[in-house]
Amino acid sequence: MRFFSDNAAAVHPAVFTAMAEADRLDTAYDGDAWSKRLDAAFGALFGREVSVLWVTTGTAANCLALAGLVPPYGGILCHREAHIQVDEAGAPEFFTGGAKLLLVDGPGAKLTVDALEDVRSRIRADVHQVQANALSITNATEYGLVYTAGETAALGGWAKSHGLGFHLDGARFANAVASTGASPAALTCDAGVDALSFGFVKNGGLSAEALVLFDPELADGIKRRRKRSGHLLSKGRYLAAQLLAMIEGEIWLANARAANAAARRLADAAGERLVFPVEANEVFLKVSAAEAAALRAKGFDFYDWGVGEARLVTSWNQDMDAVEALARAIEAL
Amino acid sequence: MRFFSDNAAAVHPAVFTAMAEADRLDTAYDGDAWSKRLDAAFGALFGREVSVLWVTTGTAANCLALAGLVPPYGGILCHREAHIQVDEAGAPEFFTGGAKLLLVDGPGAKLTVDALEDVRSRIRADVHQVQANALSITNATEYGLVYTAGETAALGGWAKSHGLGFHLDGARFANAVASTGASPAALTCDAGVDALSFGFVKNGGLSAEALVLFDPELADGIKRRRKRSGHLLSKGRYLAAQLLAMIEGEIWLANARAANAAARRLADAAGERLVFPVEANEVFLKVSAAEAAALRAKGFDFYDWGVGEARLVTSWNQDMDAVEALARAIEAL
Amino acid sequence: MRFFSDNAAAVHPAVFTAMAEADRLDTAYDGDAWSKRLDAAFGALFGREVSVLWVTTGTAANCLALAGLVPPYGGILCHREAHIQVDEAGAPEFFTGGAKLLLVDGPGAKLTVDALEDVRSRIRADVHQVQANALSITNATEYGLVYTAGETAALGGWAKSHGLGFHLDGARFANAVASTGASPAALTCDAGVDALSFGFVKNGGLSAEALVLFDPELADGIKRRRKRSGHLLSKGRYLAAQLLAMIEGEIWLANARAANAAARRLADAAGERLVFPVEANEVFLKVSAAEAAALRAKGFDFYDWGVGEARLVTSWNQDMDAVEALARAIEAL
Amino acid sequence: MRFFSDNAAAVHPAVFTAMAEADRLDTAYDGDAWSKRLDAAFGALFGREVSVLWVTTGTAANCLALAGLVPPYGGILCHREAHIQVDEAGAPEFFTGGAKLLLVDGPGAKLTVDALEDVRSRIRADVHQVQANALSITNATEYGLVYTAGETAALGGWAKSHGLGFHLDGARFANAVASTGASPAALTCDAGVDALSFGFVKNGGLSAEALVLFDPELADGIKRRRKRSGHLLSKGRYLAAQLLAMIEGEIWLANARAANAAARRLADAAGERLVFPVEANEVFLKVSAAEAAALRAKGFDFYDWGVGEARLVTSWNQDMDAVEALARAIEAL
Missing domain, CATH: 3.40.640.10 (Type I PLP-dependent aspartate aminotransferase-like (Major domain))
Known part of the structure; x- marks a missing residue:
């Protein structure tokens, strides 16, 4: 994912x-x-x-x-x-x-x-x-x-x-x-x-x-x-x-809305972890190395963004089940 | 064509x-x-x-x-x-x-x-x-x-x-x-x-x-x-x-052979009119303005190449009926 | 010279x-x-x-x-x-x-x-x-x-x-x-x-x-x-x-006139040998290799300009005795 | 100066x-x-x-x-x-x-x-x-x-x-x-x-x-x-x-030594005002706008360097009387 x-x-x-x-x-x-x-x-x-x-x-x-x-x-x-x-x-x-x-x-x-x-x-x-x-x-x-x-x-x-x-x-x-x-x-x-x-x-x-x-x-x-x-x-x-x-x-507009909506779901899950407000389709959140590893262990791939931060980007066709799963995994950290 | x-x-x-x-x-x-x-x-x-x-x-x-x-x-x-x-x-x-x-x-x-x-x-x-x-x-x-x-x-x-x-x-x-x-x-x-x-x-x-x-x-x-x-x-x-x-x-090779073959047919028709030997898929031939107009009147499109010359290029999927028709039209000039 | x-x-x-x-x-x-x-x-x-x-x-x-x-x-x-x-x-x-x-x-x-x-x-x-x-x-x-x-x-x-x-x-x-x-x-x-x-x-x-x-x-x-x-x-x-x-x-003008005048003297000497009319301070003349060597033997230095030609350029302070000597040497060829 | x-x-x-x-x-x-x-x-x-x-x-x-x-x-x-x-x-x-x-x-x-x-x-x-x-x-x-x-x-x-x-x-x-x-x-x-x-x-x-x-x-x-x-x-x-x-x-070396020596004299005068140690021929010192104006009123010209700083540069032939005068003017601020 x-x-x-x-x-x-x-x-x-x-x-x-x-x-x-x-x-x-x-x-x-x-x-x-x-x-x-x-x-x-x-x-x-x-x-x-x-x-x-x-x-x-x-x-x-x-x-x-x-x-x-x-x-x-x-x-x-x-x-x-x-x-x-x-x-x-x-x-x-x-x-x-x-x-x-x-x-x-x-x-x-x-x-x-x-x-x-x-x-x-x-x-x-x-x-x-x-x-x-x-x-x-x-x-x-x-x-x-x-x-x-x-x-x-x-x-x-x-x-x-x-x-x-x-x-x-x-x-x-x-x-x-x-x-x-x-x-x-x-x-x-x-x-x-x-x-x-x-x-x-x-x-x-x-x-x-x-x-x-x-x-x-x-x-x-x-x-x-x-x-x-x-x-x-x-x-x-x-x-x-x-x-x-x-x-x-x-x-172009429908796709962007879909990607933004997926990011919104992740943003809501991230809450206080957000580094920046999520206004488009990118989510930057604070995660420890252990937390990042835990997410990856569940099958989620993403970029580390400097120390203690991760970047999640959602696409026009992002699988919403995967988004939901990631949202819950973030909430569960 | x-x-x-x-x-x-x-x-x-x-x-x-x-x-x-x-x-x-x-x-x-x-x-x-x-x-x-x-x-x-x-x-x-x-x-x-x-x-x-x-x-x-x-x-x-x-x-x-x-x-x-x-x-x-x-x-x-x-x-x-x-x-x-x-x-x-x-x-x-x-x-x-x-x-x-x-x-x-x-x-x-x-x-x-x-x-x-x-x-x-x-x-x-x-x-x-x-x-x-x-x-x-x-x-x-x-x-x-x-x-x-x-x-x-x-x-x-x-x-x-x-x-x-x-x-x-x-x-x-x-x-x-x-x-x-x-x-x-x-x-x-x-x-x-x-x-x-x-x-x-x-x-x-x-x-x-x-x-x-x-x-x-x-x-x-x-x-x-x-x-x-x-x-x-x-x-x-x-x-x-x-x-x-x-x-x-x-x-790549099959397509090139096809294009070359089409040019070969045109070259054979052009005979003495050829400006250069035809060795690939381009044919340069000497045609008067009237002759060029005659070919175009029959539906053939091509570049004029300076004064008194025309350039014909054949493609990998050139319609062979059109090639044959053009060859005959050239022969008939 | x-x-x-x-x-x-x-x-x-x-x-x-x-x-x-x-x-x-x-x-x-x-x-x-x-x-x-x-x-x-x-x-x-x-x-x-x-x-x-x-x-x-x-x-x-x-x-x-x-x-x-x-x-x-x-x-x-x-x-x-x-x-x-x-x-x-x-x-x-x-x-x-x-x-x-x-x-x-x-x-x-x-x-x-x-x-x-x-x-x-x-x-x-x-x-x-x-x-x-x-x-x-x-x-x-x-x-x-x-x-x-x-x-x-x-x-x-x-x-x-x-x-x-x-x-x-x-x-x-x-x-x-x-x-x-x-x-x-x-x-x-x-x-x-x-x-x-x-x-x-x-x-x-x-x-x-x-x-x-x-x-x-x-x-x-x-x-x-x-x-x-x-x-x-x-x-x-x-x-x-x-x-x-x-x-x-x-x-600027006096110097240019002096250089042009020196070239004019050489041009007059060169006569039929001139490759181009001499209108400024450059003289191109036809000379055989032997003739060029003869001029150099007399102490005149210049560029060969392709085969059979030489380029002479005069400067604002060209020594007029040298110019005169070169002119005579050209005439004597 | x-x-x-x-x-x-x-x-x-x-x-x-x-x-x-x-x-x-x-x-x-x-x-x-x-x-x-x-x-x-x-x-x-x-x-x-x-x-x-x-x-x-x-x-x-x-x-x-x-x-x-x-x-x-x-x-x-x-x-x-x-x-x-x-x-x-x-x-x-x-x-x-x-x-x-x-x-x-x-x-x-x-x-x-x-x-x-x-x-x-x-x-x-x-x-x-x-x-x-x-x-x-x-x-x-x-x-x-x-x-x-x-x-x-x-x-x-x-x-x-x-x-x-x-x-x-x-x-x-x-x-x-x-x-x-x-x-x-x-x-x-x-x-x-x-x-x-x-x-x-x-x-x-x-x-x-x-x-x-x-x-x-x-x-x-x-x-x-x-x-x-x-x-x-x-x-x-x-x-x-x-x-x-x-x-x-x-x-080259004599001139540089002279310029450095002039800067050294100014540096000694500047004392606590120095922004950087003076190691060559440039002196950066802290001066208020009023102080800078005072120096200029005495005939010294120099660059303002941002707010509250001035740059003095000495040359190979800097007049040492002027240097001495400037040094004293700085000391007198």
Whole structure:
């Protein structure tokens, strides 16, 4: 019974069905009928004109966006524990041509205007220091917290007031939408987000993520960078079909709700053990080594997270019997 | 009846079957059971130990290999019409950190030792000129010619004598194997090739290409570069499964033979019109504008290739009735 | 008696004098009194507002300019024998983050609108091919030819009509001004040039070149790139003082005239042997191996330039007795 | 009376004299007689074979060294307040092709094995995290502390045990030698340092720093990178002559001793106000805003360093009357 991560779960059947339907000759790259429907499909979801590119990884989505938002000599404000800083092997530096991540602290990997302003205001405007050119946040955060629409808008307003681009790493954006009840637009474009990495792979997809550009001027350069970084697949229709299946059938939202609900059950069981409030599909709890061993002895797999903590992640298709069993096992500790 | 390219054809059913079989929880990235079988499966095919990475595009395979073979200040000898020079949007420069493609001429996008030596020997060894650090060839070439085992070995020997790494862009490597009758090893590692971009997408695959490293020392750095360039998919098992299906069922060879046979039929029809000998699955023929229009009027689609020439490409599942019809239409011109 | 190159000659005394005058404490980097005078001094020379940065090499000037004019995924049209292509060790690729040089032919390393348009028009506008984003020419060219004001304006007009930035490598710009009699502005900003690498080191300077930006929007980014590439010297006043000495005393023009005159004497002697017209301070002449040896036996040093050709370059302080002796030796061949 | 920085002081007369002696035609770049003497001159100083390159800035020296020591996907352990992190505008990222600085804490910008090991040991060895490939320290540090030979050797031993390259930013290396009394070799190559940025500009030089490579295998690549980054001046003899003048006349050591002595006088005056021990030529002291204003009212200029602190830097030619006056003014606060 695995609670390691949502990034290795099986694929939603509708995704395979959609790929099978796309299995006929069409124009290569993104010239096919499915790829051409993406802008409209996502435009309907966000209630405005958008430009959407399929890519195969969140890292590619994040870093293509960042490369579009900052010059090579620029800087990107992000949390010290952001995925782009910690777990992407220097991909932001690679895609941007050497821009610098400017690290900001905050509990639960969540940023505030105050924390950002504290870092930004210390940067001298001279040519010796890397300037801040963009802000990147993750919603839900790496610790499963969510930014509300209001919190995002506050960050977006601050970013704009300093001329910063605004990127949202939405590897678990669906979980954030499900959690907050806010509209996709309220959490992004209405709040000043310029580019969204809209994750599907952690949420039942196979190999397609969506890079959603709210600023149409970004599209041409980022499309060229996509090709240049080897991310323009020739049979792109199979990626576009995945995204359309997830969006048009509202599977993205149903899946996220299911994963969140499973995490909620575990959170309720964990009670005082919780390290952070559980707002999406990740549960961090305090367990001693002996307790962790006891859970594993019952067949539950998960990551240790530093000393005395464990991380549990629930997936879109998490077996609810296993969740229930784990919840009881936690309660019984 | 489309003869545009082999890169947009439908996917072989075995590929989908293999993906469906991989559709269960496993370790993420390349830690799953399928990915772990790749080295052995390709090792059996090449008769030696190899390190194999799945990637989703030939551009990624090519440029990851090149980044492993040359320093950022280095140079790569390739044909002036090589895909890496003409159609990859500067991806080699991006992945290598700005290495330079050193262009060499030759009919049919095919290189010879003499042509290479002519370019190499003109480069001053001083620090003002970019030195040649690697050789990259394409087999089958961009014009559908093939390098035999002997020709490849001659190039490899020359490359080694000058300390150059040797990369083979095998977007249509299967077609070259099918055409020459040589073993995969004879066309690669036995001939001195260090890294092979082994293409499957043009040959019935969906989204998985194999980067085959014959020099095991290249693997660690290239695996880090794969992650860093956003090419490490979390659900890698679906890519590995595609490759295994193609290799273990010998589908790769059967598909290439089918595509080559279709091209052969067209070549026989074209006769004197051929611009190049047809050795794989591409046919370049001389046609006037009126003749091209006549073919299109009969329902045949293809690329114009400069003035007075057309390119026809056959796929693994090309409808043989359409091929026959096109052959007759060409004969009737 | 050396006719190798103008890039190793001694330094004009006024340059040393100016450096000695700058030898007192002032603000570091480019905050000193000398550096602050550069914009005005060059502005007077060009008759318009300009932004001027000192750098220590022509390579730095060229490549900082190019990095400001093209995105990393962009392309730069230049001559196949341009210094940036042949003799800068891949510096354009390094500074731009991997942009591609798009090579154009033409006798004497000189470009024409027709030759440029021929290359540009063959580039497909799709994302697979690197687009042309800038034009870079060299005046005087690598073979000592000059572009007149009219020729430059024609190129500039064409560049603007295609949205291209326009860079002029003026390693021997002074020689071009001296040769054409045109004003500095007529050969640059009036003709659409956005950025000029104004060379002084080949013309009697020590270690300071001027990067002159006619588009003020380029300045901020390029100043940051200058620092980032290690080209912002802390004692910049000694560089600024060099440039001011050359400009304010019109030494730059007097020196160029002297070098051109020396080349003119050699050209007159060479007569039919000339490979190209001599329009600046470089003389290419046809000489057999025996003839070259004969000249060297008389104490004249110079470069062989391919088979059967020799390159003679005259400097600002070329000894006129040596020039006369060489002229007679050539006549006597 | 300026105590801002040592990087804007006037130039030692011997430097100008040496440049004047170099003012005659010689081979360009680093082929001249002066440049060719560098390896031997520095080799004598360090008591072993070295390869020495002149460059014009410490940033260039630092970042060329780092580019030689780490791959683009690598990491460099350094102090959070190191010059390469804080004040070089992202130059390390630019020169290395996007390597990451891995930040370590410690009082006075000084690193210890424990602090380094704490950071290094937290890095997972997988492909998702940037690995540590090199260590870079600054001696004297950004706060004027020095590493002794023993401390440096401890760091070097640790670095080697983990396969890390070892770079020393010696912008004020002369001050560290003067302070510790250790030999140049004891503070570098004997302690495992692979590459030293040996600063002269802050110590009476004009525009030449020395990059000293103790590992001869680094030289070829770094020389190519020097050209490629625009740092190979054509009249290199004027740079080499500067370095030779400083080294061969032992001016470097005399100047550093003078600057250190001036700082010592200020340190003695500061007493309890000192933020850090004064071991080189920088003095950080606690002063209230009113006290700082009082000092400035007496004609002393210096940097505020955060709230309630001031930085005083002494130069090789600091006027000792001014030093004495400042010392008394501090004592009188």
